[in-house]
Amino acid sequence: EDQVTQSPEALRLQEGESSSLNCSYTVSGLRGLFWYRQDPGKGPEFLFTLYSAGEEKEKERLKATLTKKESFLHITAPKPEDSATYLCAVRDYGGSQGNLIFGKGTKLSVKP
Amino acid sequence: NAGVMQNPRHLVRRRGQEARLRCSPMKGHSHVYWYRQLPEEGLKFMVYLQKENIIDESGMPKERFSAEFPKEGPSILRIQQVVRGDSAAYFCASSGDRGSYNEQFFGPGTRLTVL
Numbered sequence: 362e363d364q365v366t367q368s369p370e371a372l373r374l375q376e377g378e379s380s381s382l383n384c385s386y387t388v389s390g391l392r393g394l395f396w397y398r399q400d401p402g403k404g405p406e407f408l409f410t411l412y413s414a415g416e417e418k419e420k421e422r423l424k425a426t427l428t429k430k431e432s433f434l435h436i437t438a439p440k441p442e443d444s445a446t447y448l449c450a451v452r453d454y455g456g457s458q459g460n461l462i463f464g465k466g467t468k469l470s471v472k473p
Numbered sequence: 474n475a476g477v478m479q480n481p482r483h484l485v486r487r488r489g490q491e492a493r494l495r496c497s498p499m500k501g502h503s504h505v506y507w508y509r510q511l512p513e514e515g516l517k518f519m520v521y522l523q524k525e526n527i528i529d530e531s532g533m534p535k536e537r538f539s540a541e542f543p544k545e546g547p548s549i550l551r552i553q554q555v556v557r558g559d560s561a562a563y564f565c566a567s568s569g570d571r572g573s574y575n576e577q578f579f580g581p582g583t584r585l586t587v588l
Binding site for chain 2: 365410450461463
């Protein structure tokens with residue numbers, strides 16, 4: 362069964378304290394790994410798509426990397442406005458068409 | 474605003490009533506997906522539609538739930554005879570002409586409360 366596990370469930374950082382969020386996945390064949398950011402009361406906001414091991418994408422203070430079993434979202438020198446829940450999702454070749462399989466997310470809090 | 478639109482944003486229904494949730498995809502997008510998010514749970518896929526066609530409804534409960542995406546107008550997720558367990562946030566996403574190979578962009582969601 363396809364599975365996506367994110368860790369930690371919650372992470373508290375001081376402003377400027379860099380860290381990483383983890384997303385482990387089990388799929389029959391990866392057809393894309395997606396990172397989203399979700400603020401309270403809002404819909405997920407698309408951040409990155411990764412397709413193959415070794416691929417990296419960057420946006421401002423965020424950098425996403427991918428291996429054959431997991432993905433990391435690195436946050437460099439975070440600011441309070443980076444506080445949100447970060448969601449990881451995968452699309453599987455062996456799964457049904459179109460749907461994304463989501464993890465439960467990592468809730469990030471950045472204190473000034 | 475060219476983003477995915479959903480309405481209503483909040484919906485309150487009593488047990489046994491019907492709930493209708495609407496989703497207008499991003500301009501130029503012809504693929505729509507519905508997800509449900511329960512408290513403390515991740516987003517769960519429900520159904521994938523293109524204009525006038527249901528492509529994949531493997532995540533949709535067999536009873537009381539239905540979805541459509543007509544030739545004209547928004548996609549509709551309909552829940553008949555709602556129960557308290559249907560209380561959740563329902564999100565719609567859309568993608569472009571490459572279909573399931575494109576990123577999915579989400580709307581703000583409809584928060585359904587069943588009394």
